[in-house]
Amino acid sequence: MKKQLGYFFSNLFSEFNLCLLICIGGIIISFIKARKFFIFYIILFLFPLLYASNYDIVDIDSYFLMSYLALSLFGLFGIVWILLNLHFKKYSHSIAAAVILLFIITEFTFNYKDNDLKDVYCFQDYSKSVLNSVKPNSIIFSYSWDILVSPSYYFQLVEHYRQDAIVIDKELLRRSWYYNQLNTQHPMVLKEMDNDVTRFLDALKPFERNQSFDANLLETSYRRIMTDLVGTNIENREFYISPELVDNEMQKGEFVLPAGYTIVPDNLLFRVVKGKEYIPALDPDFTVRMPQQKNRYTELIMNAAGGMLARRALYELQFNKLDRARVYINKIKQEFPEYNLPAGLSEAMNK
Numbered sequence: 001m002k003k004q005l006g007y008f009f010s011n012l013f014s015e016f017n018l019c020l021l022i023c024i025g026g027i028i029i030s031f032i033k034a035r036k037f038f039i040f041y042i043i044l045f046l047f048p049l050l051y052a053s054n055y056d057i058v059d060i061d062s063y064f065l066m067s068y069l070a071l072s073l074f075g076l077f078g079i080v081w082i083l084l085n086l087h088f089k090k091y092s093h094s095i096a097a098a099v100i101l102l103f104i105i106t107e108f109t110f111n112y113k114d115n116d117l118k119d120v121y122c123f124q125d126y127s128k129s130v131l132n133s134v135k136p137n138s139i140i141f142s143y144s145w146d147i148l149v150s151p152s153y154y155f156q157l158v159e160h161y162r163q164d165a166i167v168i169d170k171e172l173l174r175r176s177w178y179y180n181q182l183n184t185q186h187p188m189v190l191k192e193m194d195n196d197v198t199r200f201l202d203a204l205k206p207f208e209r210n211q212s213f214d215a216n217l218l219e220t221s222y223r224r225i226m227t228d229l230v231g232t233n234i235e236n237r238e239f240y241i242s243p244e245l246v247d248n249e250m251q252k253g254e255f256v257l258p259a260g261y262t263i264v265p266d267n268l269l270f271r272v273v274k275g276k277e278y279i280p281a282l283d284p285d286f287t288v289r290m291p292q293q294k295n296r297y298t299e300l301i302m303n304a305a306g307g308m309l310a311r312r313a314l315y316e317l318q319f320n321k322l323d324r325a326r327v328y329i330n331k332i333k334q335e336f337p338e339y340n341l342p343a344g345l346s347e348a349m350n351k
Contacts, residue, residue, distance in 0.1 A: 004053035026077035045070035127151035129286035131162040142242035143170040192232040231258035240269040265311035306339035
């Protein structure tokens with residue numbers, strides 16, 4: 001909540017620019033002149049803001065739309081106050097039109113560059129690169145909705161790109177309808193998990209119906225689903241895990257691999273393997289066109305892709321394969337020059 005509220009207020013001026021002063025003035029004026037409107041709009045501003053800030057997601061901006069709208073409504077009071085206090089009756093309509101036009105031009109001028117996406121290809125490049133980096137008929141387990149899962153729906157279902165790759169959303173596994181979707185699109189994935197799925201759906205049913213439910217049973221069944229998803233499929237197809245799952249759920253012990261299995265960095269994802277011997281990987285033969293205009297979304301891609309390449313380089317160094325490590329380091333420098341290499345990796349490459 002602290003992080004999202006900090007983002008909201010730090011980003012407020014870039015959303016409204018100079019018009020923010022009019023909005024603040026409108027808050028004061030409505031409090032004095034129109035108390036009921038003030039109370040109504042302040043509720044529209046505060047409650048969605050406090051509610052939305054509980055979501056730990058990257059695409060939080062759209063969740064703040066109601067709060068932005070409330071501020072805009074406060075801005076109306078500021079504009080009206082300016083117009084009512086203009087004493088040039090002969091030119092009042094012209095001045096009013098000029099003031100409103102000034103606000104529109106100001107917003108357009110300050111915000112056009114941030115919203116001009118004509119040269120932004122990094123999202124399609126990254127998601128296609130991830131899909132193309134896995135072996136045929138592989139499973140990709142992720143909940144990176146913004147830059148992988150949702151784009152994969154479009155590329156696979158609309159453009160028919162790498163339809164053999166099975167992208168499974170870790171968070172959607174919490175919902176009963178998602179199992180129908182998986183059985184329709186990829187019937188073989190859950191074939192050997194009937195008992196686990198039935199047990200989980202039975203525990204989930206009262207939760208989805210707002211009835212009394214066993215939280216421990218629900219969580220235990222859910223974690224079992226994730227582990228068995230690997231165990232029942234790993235012999236038939238490659239299984240890949242996206243970095244956010246490794247850094248969060250696996251670090252916390254919420255997602256555990258079957259006994260005897262581990263993960264190795266393999267280009268843009270982690271690959272589930274058996275044993276601890278060296279596992280070769282293909283060269284990072286992909287291109288992600290990063291835009292000049294950076295934001296938190298493009299940084300998410302840079303950190304995800306650059307971080308995985310750096311991890312692969314460190315993995316190569318563990319097996320004294322310096323030349324292979326340089327391949328991935330050079331790729332980082334080529335594709336993501338602004339990515340900060342881990343200190344240990346930089347030192348090792350300079351020796």
